[in-house]
Amino acid sequence: MPHYAMVIDTRTCIGCTDCVDACRMENSVPEGLCYDWVVEITQGRYPELKTEFRSERCNHCSHATCVAACPTGASQYWNGSNIVVVDATICTGCKACIAACPYDARLIMQPQGYIGKCTFCVHRVQYGEDPACVATCPAHAMHFGLLDDPTSNVSRLLAGREHYVLAPETGNEPNVFYLR
Amino acid sequence: MREQVLASVLANPRVEPHLAIWGWEIATYLFFGGLAGGMMLCAGTVILARREGQAPFAAYRAPLVALVLLAVGMTTLFLDLERKINVWRFYATLRVTSPMSWGSWILLLVMPAMALLALAGLAQGFPALERLLRRLPLVGRPVVGPIIDLCVALRRPLAGINVALGVALGIYTGVLLSGFNARPFWHSALLGPLFLVSGLSTGAAVIVLGARTVEERHLFGRIDLGVILVEMALIALYLIDMLNGDALQHQAVALLLGGAMTGLFWIGFIALGLALPLLLEAASWRRPVAVLASLASVLVLVGGFLLRDVVVTAGQRTSWSNFHNQFNAGLLDRLRKDGENPSGRF
Numbered sequence: 001m002p003h004y005a006m007v008i009d010t011r012t013c014i015g016c017t018d019c020v021d022a023c024r025m026e027n028s029v030p031e032g033l034c035y036d037w038v039v040e041i042t043q044g045r046y047p048e049l050k051t052e053f054r055s056e057r058c059n060h061c062s063h064a065t066c067v068a069a070c071p072t073g074a075s076q077y078w079n080g081s082n083i084v085v086v087d088a089t090i091c092t093g094c095k096a097c098i099a100a101c102p103y104d105a106r107l108i109m110q111p112q113g114y115i116g117k118c119t120f121c122v123h124r125v126q127y128g129e130d131p132a133c134v135a136t137c138p139a140h141a142m143h144f145g146l147l148d149d150p151t152s153n154v155s156r157l158l159a160g161r162e163h164y165v166l167a168p169e170t171g172n173e174p175n176v177f178y179l180r
Numbered sequence: 181m182r183e184q185v186l187a188s189v190l191a192n193p194r195v196e197p198h199l200a201i202w203g204w205e206i207a208t209y210l211f212f213g214g215l216a217g218g219m220m221l222c223a224g225t226v227i228l229a230r231r232e233g234q235a236p237f238a239a240y241r242a243p244l245v246a247l248v249l250l251a252v253g254m255t256t257l258f259l260d261l262e263r264k265i266n267v268w269r270f271y272a273t274l275r276v277t278s279p280m281s282w283g284s285w286i287l288l289l290v291m292p293a294m295a296l297l298a299l300a301g302l303a304q305g306f307p308a309l310e311r312l313l314r315r316l317p318l319v320g321r322p323v324v325g326p327i328i329d330l331c332v333a334l335r336r337p338l339a340g341i342n343v344a345l346g347v348a349l350g351i352y353t354g355v356l357l358s359g360f361n362a363r364p365f366w367h368s369a370l371l372g373p374l375f376l377v378s379g380l381s382t383g384a385a386v387i388v389l390g391a392r393t394v395e396e397r398h399l400f401g402r403i404d405l406g407v408i409l410v411e412m413a414l415i416a417l418y419l420i421d422m423l424n425g426d427a428l429q430h431q432a433v434a435l436l437l438g439g440a441m442t443g444l445f446w447i448g449f450i451a452l453g454l455a456l457p458l459l460l461e462a463a464s465w466r467r468p469v470a471v472l473a474s475l476a477s478v479l480v481l482v483g484g485f486l487l488r489d490v491v492v493t494a495g496q497r498t499s500w501s502n503f504h505n506q507f508n509a510g511l512l513d514r515l516r517k518d519g520e521n522p523s524g525r526f
Contacts, residue, residue: 043182069360091269099362107192171361
């Protein structure tokens with residue numbers, strides 16, 4: 001079972017939001033909606049402030065609550081991997097998965113009505129390419145690959161650097177990692 | 181200090197209110213679902229206890245009334261679907277981990293169970309309708325007639341099935357929401373029993389409003405009084421559970437304790453929808469007063485809807501993540517009024 005992960009280096013990210021634009025172009029995201037977004041976290045006490053940028057998206061959780069909550073099976077894992085996709089031909093737009101996502105990564109596609117989300121660009125990944133956001137990142141802050149392979153880019157980064165995931169307490173086992 | 185600000189726009193209801201997950205449609209559906217479940221429970225119990233003489237409306241008419249009201253609820257549920265053409269997909273599978281999947285199958289069982297119990301009470305409850313059905317051209321005598329006779333013969337087992345499915349339906353309306361670990365406000369197992377008891381209370385209120393005899397009205401008024409007390413206890417337990425919980429639960433329950441939903445919850449639901457009907461029903465405990473009973477029932481129905489509305493709305497405002505939106509909502513609204521699409525800019 002291929003275990004894909006995204007590793008984002010918060011030290012090199014400059015918060016340019018190019019990943020958001022690349023995603024919109026690649027996936028024809030309807031105007032006003034987005035599959036990924038950038039958060040700016042400021043910590044400390046003036047004048048000793050520290051700012052970190054974080055490009056966030058669906059975490060393609062190993063235990064995805066959205067897949068469990070879907071009443072029709074439209075929300076599913078792609079080809080036995082951990083990539084969560086939505087089959088628009090089965091989706092009823094009941095929105096249970098939007099309510100079930102602790103990372104608020106899902107949205108209603110307007111005007112079609114099915115649920116949209118980051119797909120890790122499976123249409124590129126299946127041909128060995130990186131997702132559009134990773135390929136575009138001008139700071140080379142984003143990395144994508146297989147966690148099963150210890151020699152992969154992402155495995156080596158995670159082995160060598162301190163990292164964290166968003167809200168691991170959810171029990172969802174998210175697969176987007178942030179390097180400190 | 182620690183501040184999380186969005187550097188790009190997040191397509192999310194807490195940033196863009198018009199992207200809300202569930203609105204009045206789901207609150208209405210949960211209200212009618214619970215109400216219909218409560219009426220099934222009342223009707224079935226009356227028949228099983230052989231109290232038809234004491235409660236003719238509950239035994240003979242309530243199943244058909246509940247069927248119509250549930251149909252209204254299911255219509256609003258359908259209206260909420262964003263991709264209505266795929267609605268049949270609910271019945272192409274059973275997803276064991278999805279409460280909504282269980283619910284759609286429960287609804288599929290509830291409708292015929294209610295319809296058969298309604299047919300069993302048709303001769304006493306709606307005699308004109310029964311005669312009409314029996315006289316339908318072609319199907320009336322050979323098909324509909326025998327089915328009605330069979331339902332009448334099997335009314336006690338049917339009543340038992342209705343009691344069981346009524347409980348399942350009532351609990352499901354709460355479990356649908358409490359199954360979401362991602363929404364701290366909903367994530368309490370008490371929502372199932374709370375919605376079941378509230379559904380029973382609203383179901384009894386409909387029977388009080390529909391009853392034609394003083395005795396039946398008085399009986400269900402008294403039942404409702406007891407049910408309201410249980411409902412109040414469950415609300416208290418829910419609040420205690422949340423207040424003793426973690427930071428996420430504290431933030432969630434703060435919506436009811438000083439937050440955005442405080443007025444609607446305490447004045448609308450607790451005071452007008454629970455406490456006032458409780459007092460009115462207590463006042464007519466010995467001597468029934470028709471006006472008081474009707475007023476109490478209407479208040480119970482309004483309160484029952486407000487409970488669903490508050491819970492459905494509040495749940496969506498709680499989450500694991502909390503952002504400050506640097507494009508604040510008021511500012512975005514002003515941009516929109518000037519004819520710009522603010523999300524399109526960033």
